[in-house]
Amino acid sequence: xxxxxxxxxxxxxxxxxxxxxxxxxxxxxxxxxxxxxxxxxxxxxxxxxxxxxxxxxxxxxxxxxxxxxxxxxxxxx
Numbered sequence: 001x002x003x004x005x006x007x008x009x010x011x012x013x014x015x016x017x018x019x020x021x022x023x024x025x026x027x028x029x030x031x032x033x034x035x036x037x038x039x040x041x042x043x044x045x046x047x048x049x050x051x052x053x054x055x056x057x058x059x060x061x062x063x064x065x066x067x068x069x070x071x072x073x074x075x076x077x
Contacts, residue, residue, distance in 0.1 A: 022073045029069060033062045 040055035 019073075026066075026069060029062075029066055033059070033066055036062055 036055065036059045040052065040059050043052040043055050046052055
């Protein structure tokens with residue numbers, strides 16, 4: 001098992017450390033979006049079109065939330 005170590009409280013936190021933690025924190029959200037996309041694709045041929053429409057709409061919302069979360073990260077260029 002891989003263990004992710006973050007700098008101790010005494011060590012100065014670099015931009016690279018902040019970016020790594022931010023992207024690490026986004027991982028579950030990215031996995032949720034991928035899972036919803038898989039569900040939406042799986043429902044393409046489902047006889048109840050409303051299920052596919054719901055999944056596609058929810059996927060769109062989740063992508064917007066992910067985009068907002070990504071651009072909210074304040075990192076210098």
